[in-house]
Amino acid sequence: MTDAAALPVTAPVVGRSLWADARTRLLRNRAAVVSMVVLGLIALACLVGPALTGHAYDRVYPDYVRAPASLTAYPFPEQVIPAAERIAARARAKAEGATVANGAVRLALVAARPIDERLLAYFDRSDLFGPAKVLERQEEGRRLVVEAPIEYRTFLFGTDSNGRDLLTRTLIAGRVSLAIGLLATVVAILIGVVYGAVSGYAGGRVDLLMMRFVDILYALPFIFFVIMLVVFFGRNFVLMFIAVGAVEWLDMARIVRGQTLSIKRQEYVQAAQALGATPSGILRRHVIPNTLGPVIVYMTLLVPKVILLESFLSFLGLGVQEPLTSWGVLIAEGAKNIQGAAYMLVFPSLFLIATLFALNFIGDGLRDALDPKDR
Amino acid sequence: MTPVLSIRGLQVRFRTGDGILHAVRGVDIDVAKGETVAVVGESGSGKSQTMMAAMGLLAANGTVEGSVRYRGEELIGLQPRALNRYRGSKLTMIFQEPMTSLDPLYRIGDQLSLPLVAHGGLSKRQALARAVELLELVRVPDPARRVNAYPHELSGGQRQRVMIAMALANDPDVLIADEPTTALDVTVQARILDLLRDLQGRLGMSIVFITHDLGVVRRFADRTYVMRHGEVVEQGATAALFAAPAHPYTRMLIDAEPRGRKAPVAPSAPVVLDARDVRVTFHTGSGLFGRTRHEIRAVDGVDLRVRAGETVGVVGESGSGKSTLGRAVLRLQEASGLVRFEDRNLMPLERGELRPLRRRMQMVFQDPFGSLSPRMTAGEIVTEGLLVHEPALSRRERDRRAAQAFEEVRLDPSGRNRYPHEFSGGQRQRIAIARAMILAPKLVVLDEPTSALDRSVQKEIVELLRDLQTRHGLAYVFISHDLAVVRALADEIVVMKSGRVVERGDVERIFEAPREAYTRELIAAAFLAAPVET
Numbered sequence: 001m002t003d004a005a006a007l008p009v010t011a012p013v014v015g016r017s018l019w020a021d022a023r024t025r026l027l028r029n030r031a032a033v034v035s036m037v038v039l040g041l042i043a044l045a046c047l048v049g050p051a052l053t054g055h056a057y058d059r060v061y062p063d064y065v066r067a068p069a070s071l072t073a074y075p076f077p078e079q080v081i082p083a084a085e086r087i088a089a090r091a092r093a094k095a096e097g098a099t100v101a102n103g104a105v106r107l108a109l110v111a112a113r114p115i116d117e118r119l120l121a122y123f124d125r126s127d128l129f130g131p132a133k134v135l136e137r138q139e140e141g142r143r144l145v146v147e148a149p150i151e152y153r154t155f156l157f158g159t160d161s162n163g164r165d166l167l168t169r170t171l172i173a174g175r176v177s178l179a180i181g182l183l184a185t186v187v188a189i190l191i192g193v194v195y196g197a198v199s200g201y202a203g204g205r206v207d208l209l210m211m212r213f214v215d216i217l218y219a220l221p222f223i224f225f226v227i228m229l230v231v232f233f234g235r236n237f238v239l240m241f242i243a244v245g246a247v248e249w250l251d252m253a254r255i256v257r258g259q260t261l262s263i264k265r266q267e268y269v270q271a272a273q274a275l276g277a278t279p280s281g282i283l284r285r286h287v288i289p290n291t292l293g294p295v296i297v298y299m300t301l302l303v304p305k306v307i308l309l310e311s312f313l314s315f316l317g318l319g320v321q322e323p324l325t326s327w328g329v330l331i332a333e334g335a336k337n338i339q340g341a342a343y344m345l346v347f348p349s350l351f352l353i354a355t356l357f358a359l360n361f362i363g364d365g366l367r368d369a370l371d372p373k374d375r
Numbered sequence: 376m377t378p379v380l381s382i383r384g385l386q387v388r389f390r391t392g393d394g395i396l397h398a399v400r401g402v403d404i405d406v407a408k409g410e411t412v413a414v415v416g417e418s419g420s421g422k423s424q425t426m427m428a429a430m431g432l433l434a435a436n437g438t439v440e441g442s443v444r445y446r447g448e449e450l451i452g453l454q455p456r457a458l459n460r461y462r463g464s465k466l467t468m469i470f471q472e473p474m475t476s477l478d479p480l481y482r483i484g485d486q487l488s489l490p491l492v493a494h495g496g497l498s499k500r501q502a503l504a505r506a507v508e509l510l511e512l513v514r515v516p517d518p519a520r521r522v523n524a525y526p527h528e529l530s531g532g533q534r535q536r537v538m539i540a541m542a543l544a545n546d547p548d549v550l551i552a553d554e555p556t557t558a559l560d561v562t563v564q565a566r567i568l569d570l571l572r573d574l575q576g577r578l579g580m581s582i583v584f585i586t587h588d589l590g591v592v593r594r595f596a597d598r599t600y601v602m603r604h605g606e607v608v609e610q611g612a613t614a615a616l617f618a619a620p621a622h623p624y625t626r627m628l629i630d631a632e633p634r635g636r637k638a639p640v641a642p643s644a645p646v647v648l649d650a651r652d653v654r655v656t657f658h659t660g661s662g663l664f665g666r667t668r669h670e671i672r673a674v675d676g677v678d679l680r681v682r683a684g685e686t687v688g689v690v691g692e693s694g695s696g697k698s699t700l701g702r703a704v705l706r707l708q709e710a711s712g713l714v715r716f717e718d719r720n721l722m723p724l725e726r727g728e729l730r731p732l733r734r735r736m737q738m739v740f741q742d743p744f745g746s747l748s749p750r751m752t753a754g755e756i757v758t759e760g761l762l763v764h765e766p767a768l769s770r771r772e773r774d775r776r777a778a779q780a781f782e783e784v785r786l787d788p789s790g791r792n793r794y795p796h797e798f799s800g801g802q803r804q805r806i807a808i809a810r811a812m813i814l815a816p817k818l819v820v821l822d823e824p825t826s827a828l829d830r831s832v833q834k835e836i837v838e839l840l841r842d843l844q845t846r847h848g849l850a851y852v853f854i855s856h857d858l859a860v861v862r863a864l865a866d867e868i869v870v871m872k873s874g875r876v877v878e879r880g881d882v883e884r885i886f887e888a889p890r891e892a893y894t895r896e897l898i899a900a901a902f903l904a905a906p907v908e909t
Contacts, residue, residue, distance in 0.1 A: 017750070017794050018749055018750060018794065018796070019750075266745055266746075266748075267741070267746035268745065268747055268748040268756075270702075270738075270746075271738065271740060271747075271807070273707055274707055274737060274738040275733060275734075275737070275759055275763055275764075275810070275814070276730040276731075276733030276734065276760070276763050276764065277763050278730075281762070285748070285751070285759065286748050286751075289748070289750040289751075290748065290750055292750075
């Protein structure tokens with residue numbers, strides 16, 4: 001061989017990998033691109049949205065229980081004076097001449113005995129008003145002219161039956177659902193790919209034993225399995241990963257095993273064996289990268305499946321714990337309140353449906369992109 | 376005489392992700408009644424696409440322009456229904472791959488009678504009777520029983536005969552044969568060609584023969600069209616064309632047979648590989664309870680001895696055990712017997728103990744498309760052995776060694792970050808050779824390294840292998856069914872059949888005075904077109 005220094009080091013041309021090919025094909029698929037944008041927006045909204053809505057997801061507004069979705073801010077003008085009168089009544093006084101002006105309500109409290117000004121804290125405690133100020137004291141404290149600023153709040157998606165902002169809760173639920181969907185999928189795929197690749201590559205008795213173990217796990221009824229876990233360990237976020245991950249990697253393992261069986265007959269695997277590569281090196285460099293196409297496609301189809309599974313478990317009441325929530329929980333609640341407050345069902349469902357659609361379209365797009373049989 | 380089939384100004388374009396691919400650029404071909412026309416060219420020359428376009432079988436992204444007339448009737452632009460009046464009855468086609476062109480779910484008889492019922496208007500029963508006749512015509516043994524067989528029960532040659540029977544079912548005027556013998560063993564190939572010629576004589580049809588194999592053309596065709604880059608570069612009567620090729624490309628094709636002989640090795644050269652009584656037995660059909668076991672002796676007591684700088688050619692048909700032998704001497708396949716590599720017995724060694732030896736014994740595989748992992752760059756593929764045997768090397772150092780290895784196999788090193796699918800077949804085989812050479816081996820087992828390549832590329836690879844051998848004193852075990860290549864490379868030849876050695880000897884002796892009938896048959900099949908003067 002020639003001396004290293006004498007060899008002109010030509011800059012290598014960057015090749016176009018199969019992945020790059022697949023990406024261009026994917027980007028040409030309009031439905032997939034739109035879906036990726038939609039999914040990205042939903043994920044972004046779930047990530048930063050709860051900080052921008054102005055409501056905490058677990059903040060209860062007792063005055064706004066099941067407030068319908070509305071673009072205009074609460075309280076509506078016609079709600080202000082009755083609410084002020086109710087507060088007056090709680091302070092054992094009568095409200096007179098209530099008027100709304102400049103974002104504040106002004107009224108006179110009249111009572112038989114002098115009014116304890118500390119009772120004005122009722123205004124502040126209400127969700128409608130800020131701290132009240134006494135403008136005038138008349139009749140030795142038996143008549144107070146009070147002004148309380150109105151606190152306007154927006155509930156774009158309305159509130160739930162506990163008076164919590166549904167928008168914030170939907171976005172928080174989205175975090176939970178997407179996180180479970182993504183993490184449980186990643187867990188399932190990691191286990192499944194490694195297990196399937198090892199089983200398929202090892203072959204023979206090892207393969208037989210490993211696959212029979214998978215069959216046994218398949219035979220366990222999933223819901224029963226989850227109920228058992230919940231009964232023993234209580235409802236728990238982490239439990240969801242375990243339950244879902246423990247079941248979903250089985251499919252993955254079978255798919256990857258099948259792929260591995262055909263890949264290990266390929267000449268490039270034999271070539272690596274002839275080079276003396278270790279089995280783990282062959283798995284890492286040759287087998288697993290070449291199974292990734294179907295794996296990625298399956299992943300995009302697994303994420304919605306897991307989200308749906310989580311929703312289903314939550315719907316049954318086996319999912320995440322209050323006040324944390326997920327789309328499944330919200331939809332379950334919405335379904336209970338469908339008669340009075342249909343919006344409670346509509347909004348979380350819209351998010352879930354949009355996500356599932358987007359993921360499925362992306363999965364379809366990826367399958368076409370990674371497996372270009374009809375080029 | 377008006378031609379039966381007349382192609383004029385045919386253009387085929389494919390829309391691909393990288394733009395329009397102009398596969399066929401204005402081809403004119405005439406086929407007269409009863410004549411055999413060969414269309415020759417290397418892969419990518421557009422020879423198959425020309426005929427596919429004429430038959431209306433282009434892929435969905437293909438468009439066709441020009442004119443294809445069958446007895447004056449224009450075929451281009453016909454609706455599929457109208458086209459089917461000719462296609463499959465008067466114009467029929469047989470394909471390269473007999474393994475996949477028969478539907479595995481249907482019996483032979485059903486597949487044969489389908490065109491008879493569809494085009495010939497026969498009843499199901501008549502069609503089956505005719506199917507038996509057809510099988511008899513193409514000389515499939517025991518046709519009455521074979522009509523009830525499924526494709527997997529037949530051998531490759533028998534399947535190709537069934538395909539021919541199918542094409543003949545409706546007395547075609549034109550039979551288009553697209554590389555009908557390429558996937559078959561040489562000896563089977565010769566018999567299929569004989570059959571086609573015999574059938575042509577009896578039935579009087581025209582044959583369009585698409586092939587890259589000039590040997591076949593010379594023996595078989597009346598007239599020849601030579602295609603390159605989608606154009607016909609030369610045409611004429613076969614004999615005249617071979618005697619005086621006008622176009623340099625034709626000359627190159629005719630001249631592409633690997634030539635020359637290897638210089639003999641000094642008898643004092645050290646023995647690199649010494650294998651004695653190698654046996655490989657496969658067990659199949661071990662039923663649920665391990666009873667009905669069958670033994671297949673793939674390699675049955677073979678000796679092999681290779682010295683440094685020497686090439687031993689192992690030849691035989693598919694199934695003769697030659698590839699298994701190659702894998703067994705490298706301990707890639709469990710085997711019994713004695714294998715010595717540079718004074719060490721390989722047989723008792725564990726996988727871990729073998730690993731350091733592996734860098735000195737390498738293998739190159741047949742399929743340049745299957746032997747390179749599609750997800751790795753060429754540089755990564757070439758340096759994988761370094762990763763195993765010199766794990767301490769830095770990434771930069773490996774990259775530099777990859778560039779060197781590329782130069783050694785005469786590839787442009789700037790392509791080392793490209794992926795295998797961006798290379799041609801010959802370039803890919805060079806990458807596979809570079810992967811073996813980067814470890815500076817002593818012994819290389821070459822398992823049909825030239826069989827999947829065009830003749831002209833084969834010649835280059837043979838020269839490269841020869842050059843590498845003289846420079847590094849390599850010992851080669853060259854496994855091939857192609858005796859033309861073996862003759863150009865080998866010192867000694869081992870002829871295998873059914874796992875046993877039937878004959879062995881020096882190249883000259885084997886070719887000049889083959890003792891066994893089997894060897895003679897192999898030689899005759901391989902050189903069916905070889906210039907008479909050799």
